[in-house]
Amino acid sequence: MKVKILDNIDTRAEIVYISPEDNDPRDAQTELAQLILDQKKKLVHVVISDMVIKGEIGIPKNLGDRLNIQTGNAIAIKPRHRPVSYPLIMKKYDHKKWSGEDLRIIIDDMYQGNVSDLEYAAFTLAMQYESLDMDETEQLTRAFTLHGETIEFNEPVYDKHSIGGIPGNKVSLLIVPIIAASGLLIPKTSSRAITSPSGTADTMEVLCDINFSAQEILEIAPKTRGMLVWGGQLNLAPVDSEIIKRVERPLSLDPESVIIASILSKKLSTGVKHMVLDMPTGAETKMITRNDSKQLSHLFVEIGRKVGIEVECALTYADQPVGHAIGPALEAREAIATLMGKGPRSVLEKSIELSGILFEMAGLAQRGKGSVIAEEIVKSGKAIKKFWEIVEAQGGNPNTTLEDIQVGQYTAPIHAKEDGYITQISNSQIKVIATALGCPSDKKSGMIIKRKAGEFVKKGDTIIELFSSRENALDIALQAASVKPPFRQEGMVLERIGSGSIELNRT
């Protein structure tokens, strides 16, 4: 059939239009039909309408853009058949183990576009119900790398990754230049924010371009030794991305086996050989207890070893945000200030500790001594010099000053309502307020947490300063903060127990 792009139809649902005079190829069981392009297939819903004539297939513009097809292209549409991988997916519901071959067939079928959302869900939910064993996770990791882009350097690639969950975690902007300044190769691909106020890619984008092709990365990184680019446009492990988009995000799932395979497969695809993995551990993060973190760490180390990546995990303090700045522009500022020796100790310390682990893995320092090298690289000014070199190589201005980085014109303080110690800064409420302010799409929005847990403050002191580009967003954020405050304050005496509260034993 001939494609007709429908400019007046905009929808995120995957639907196509065919004429009432053409045969309706839908599958009665699932209401889906299969669109067949040159090499690829895609499951779509079929709408019968006289918007198109016989022999035409109407494709909404945004779907056409995604599939890269134009009016006049030839396309086939057929009833959808149950994918060959279906019985393999369902094996898990008979409590059987997936073999490497099973997982290859399943992932390949998904890549080919044969698998429906419900079948994707069956696959992912099985792993949510019961984690895969070590072999299966290894095989899933390998299967994810069978499709999509790969980048191969002819020298060892170092990497730092965070499993996330903690706001303000801008340490990649420090670690990459620290490592690169030592001569090791660290072409880091990062994500945009998923649940955090600003992903590393969002923050870096304040200063320079982050969209590079595999070829460009292969050209630039060996010179600068480090890069900070967005992994999203690289089409690494595309089936993993589909699983995230179709099941994990809509259902807020994060099965352990997929976390591991997802991260390690993307690292494998980009040639990473040594990686330090930041595991923020604490209240209101993904890893609540040290025990959870430790168990997941052991799996990462072991499965990394099996697929050829040396992994060291660092359980990091995460009971409150890292540093003071939250939001893309504010975090970029704080990262640069810290590289210049003017930032918060917590950000510097986390960055040099994680860098130090990589130096030790590289054999540049004895165990426990790597952070000394990292600190020296920062103090000497080599790290900040390298940072601007990377920004310049990625098309940014290396003469940017902190003042050049603009932040939202609408600001408002959140004050202490009483004297007392701050006993908690809530990660989750900080995220809610940051989202209300416009993070991450409004790059100038965010907040500075001026006083952190453990500090004594007086009534009326500013605890947090909010920033936004939109006055309205500021109002909504203030309202969110007043409904549920982002910090908790208490006096030194947390509770008072007197005779009135004691039940006396009468004898």
Add this chain to the structure above:
Amino acid sequence: MKVKILDNIDTRAEIVYISPEDNDPRDAQTELAQLILDQKKKLVHVVISDMVIKGEIGIPKNLGDRLNIQTGNAIAIKPRHRPVSYPLIMKKYDHKKWSGEDLRIIIDDMYQGNVSDLEYAAFTLAMQYESLDMDETEQLTRAFTLHGETIEFNEPVYDKHSIGGIPGNKVSLLIVPIIAASGLLIPKTSSRAITSPSGTADTMEVLCDINFSAQEILEIAPKTRGMLVWGGQLNLAPVDSEIIKRVERPLSLDPESVIIASILSKKLSTGVKHMVLDMPTGAETKMITRNDSKQLSHLFVEIGRKVGIEVECALTYADQPVGHAIGPALEAREAIATLMGKGPRSVLEKSIELSGILFEMAGLAQRGKGSVIAEEIVKSGKAIKKFWEIVEAQGGNPNTTLEDIQVGQYTAPIHAKEDGYITQISNSQIKVIATALGCPSDKKSGMIIKRKAGEFVKKGDTIIELFSSRENALDIALQAASVKPPFRQEGMVLERIGSGSIELNRT
């Protein structure tokens, strides 16, 4: 917003159209929005198009029909929020037990139209992964009865149900009149075929109407003492039906907990107090081994007891189809012939045995003696008389003769290719061939299995005779039969072991 029914749009996908000038209320996570009718809500995909003007909401005709809304009705559309039951559904993935309250909230949320397909899948797949325990299954059964139609008689209701999986199982058409003839009340609701060539409702529909409202059933059944109606239009346990439609059918799932809750909740809703449950057990059915059947039977008996239904299960022979006729018209003919004393012994025997169990449950016979009463009712002619009385009460012609029941004009035999014993008739291949012939929608299609397992046949003998209303369908069926024959034939010597096949021990 004002509804505009779009007559020129036909789709099974649940989509609505709004104008580019109206705000797009979609949820970024799932691409869904929530349509709000008077009392009910529904999740839909949103398409932005100039097919409608500002303030209008375009609704495809078939969706409008299902929701019973017309052009001009007022309707609201809002971003979709995660349903309140979401964390309760996901509890199962933390290996926690569902309480009765949890299940009530989940089922209620589903009934309200707040739950997406993926969330429905998460609920159902959890039960596929691990069966619910006894308490949970009881609570699920009760939760299913919270919505939809209920029918309450003021006397005990008897029932016969089959868990299915066996072709040719027309015994309900015999059991209902046998029981009703004794004076017991058996207003049986049946399903249409799901995977079988003909459901009881499909078969009965050859002779009379099967669509009756709850009110009509309450009026007719006490007089005839028995009915055979389609349960599908009664809106019994509607959330169970949604689970079947949205998840179980597209994924071909049948979680044990849902089988039990699904059957028992529909029985509870129709006031059933005593039920005999037919569990066809054998090769190529749902229950392969006796052990599977026994385990499921015990659960049915126990959960039935908890919800107030006395259940007795009968494991029945199912290594080959029941009787000789397959397909709506042919099965109707065979059922009537059997009631007239001219049918196959296997159909009669299964019918009187299952009826006998109900007589014993009713206290009309001692244990093991019920089938004597049943056989007497058939032999005396009371059963066939009652059958025509029921047909007449349901709007059919009580003077219908076997010859009046028309079958397909296109027929073809399948012959034995050699002399030998028939060692197997394949249930699954019989279903494939019957579907190709047009079952169940072409009521005149089907087949007569003339020779069954254990019989000796000579080369060229007709084993099966096919019927269809369409010549083309007959060809396809013959092709399916030649690709994979529906029966297996062997000589009396099944294998020959001679010295050539024996590995000699050299000493």
